[in-house]
Amino acid sequence: MHNTFEIKTNGPGLYEFTEAVRSWVIGTGVVTLFVQHTSCSLLVQENADPEVQTDLRNLFERLVPPSTDPSMRYLTHTYEGPDDMPAHIKAALLPVSLSIPVIEGRLALGTWQGIYLFEHRNRPHLRSIAGCMQNTA
Amino acid sequence: MHNTFEIKTNGPGLYEFTEAVRSWVIGTGVVTLFVQHTSCSLLVQENADPEVQTDLRNLFERLVPPSTDPSMRYLTHTYEGPDDMPAHIKAALLPVSLSIPVIEGRLALGTWQGIYLFEHRNRPHLRSIAGCMQNTA
Amino acid sequence: MHNTFEIKTNGPGLYEFTEAVRSWVIGTGVVTLFVQHTSCSLLVQENADPEVQTDLRNLFERLVPPSTDPSMRYLTHTYEGPDDMPAHIKAALLPVSLSIPVIEGRLALGTWQGIYLFEHRNRPHLRSIAGCMQNTA
DSSP: OEEEEEEEEESSEEEEOHHHHHTTOOSSEEEEEEEOOSSEEEEEEEOSOHHHHHHHHHHHHHHSOOTTSGGGTTOOOOTTOTTHHHHHHHHHHSOSEEEEEEETTEEOOOTTEEEEEEEOOSSEEEEEEEEEEEEOO | OEEEEEEEEESSEEEEOHHHHHTTOOSSEEEEEEEOOSSEEEEEEEOSOHHHHHHHHHHHHHHSOOTTSGGGTTOOOOTTOTTHHHHHHHHHHSOSEEEEEEETTEEOOOTTEEEEEEEOOSSEEEEEEEEEEEEOO | OEEEEEEEEESSEEEEOHHHHHTTOOSSEEEEEEEOOSSEEEEEEEOSOHHHHHHHHHHHHHHSOOTTSGGGTTOOOOTTOTTHHHHHHHHHHSOSEEEEEEETTEEOOOTTEEEEEEEOOSSEEEEEEEEEEEEOO
8 A cells, every 4th residue: 555645844854754654644554754855854753842843853863964064064965056966965864764564453652662763954945755665464 | 563662762872673673574575664752763774884873973963063063053942951852853864763674474684774863862761663564465 | 585785895975776776666555675784874865966975075084083093093993994993983884784665666755756775885795775665454
């Protein structure tokens, strides 16, 4: 069983879509999520305190600053904007695919875990995530 | 076929559980492992020289120091202790799920690969990893 | 359905093998790829502009310099060469496994996505990637 999850983004940060996945999975097996872009990521993270999401966004902004930053002047792929190559780097450091067990229709997430799209680009985007629910016999 | 692997941890570092997975998988297909927490990770790494594990722990301690470190003073999620938000960051940088092919009952691991839980918190924890063995026809 | 993809490498950088996977997958389901080494990685990245691949290689070289670099002198696993422990660290930061949906024989990749082996060692290597194609009913 396949699906495509679409998420509209407005700048860097985490966009939760746990409920869209939760209400779609069925039976027992594994759900696979795969983000079809190279400048955003998937992430499983704490869904309780929104400060965690702010801190994550700020950490990655410091770890991989814009290509206009003096520390990043060795970058060559800069013509799509100062946020483009750093977005590819963040996409390399964070998951492109997730595999989550499903038991009797329920995602095997921990109590505080949510599923997020992590947007790395500044401009608004429409992002697509391919999903596949595989049921075991 | 589903299972939950439980691991007791006593501070940051790698805890191997390859044998628990190896003795549980069966037939031919894929085993999925998913850690149900946001402050520890899964990792496949070298199981030969324990220095590799020490170096990995020290690298991540330097890459993401405690929130009391001057370089981390922009963090806001600090009330659960100086090791808490850095643990979430490390959990974002390292795998939450692993998918490993299984052929006739054997994990398709390389010669030097072991499966680890990477604990990022200081205090003792009991960690749960959801596992699903999917057999192909 | 299982397979092993073999890739010869000649130093650090990205080696694309999208076509080998594309021509092998069949039907509808999920393909799992798992690299059987601890000093190279899998990666899904942009396949349009080769500058992206150059920048990624240079970024990781700066993020994790050779163990002879003064900033890395705390490393202890150094007897296999100055590129060895940094290779393990990069392998921890980048994917060891990928799960990609397949729909009617086609990989659910985005327009600009390619599948790469990311080599972290200096000397030539022959690398193996275990693949499993799981078809849903």
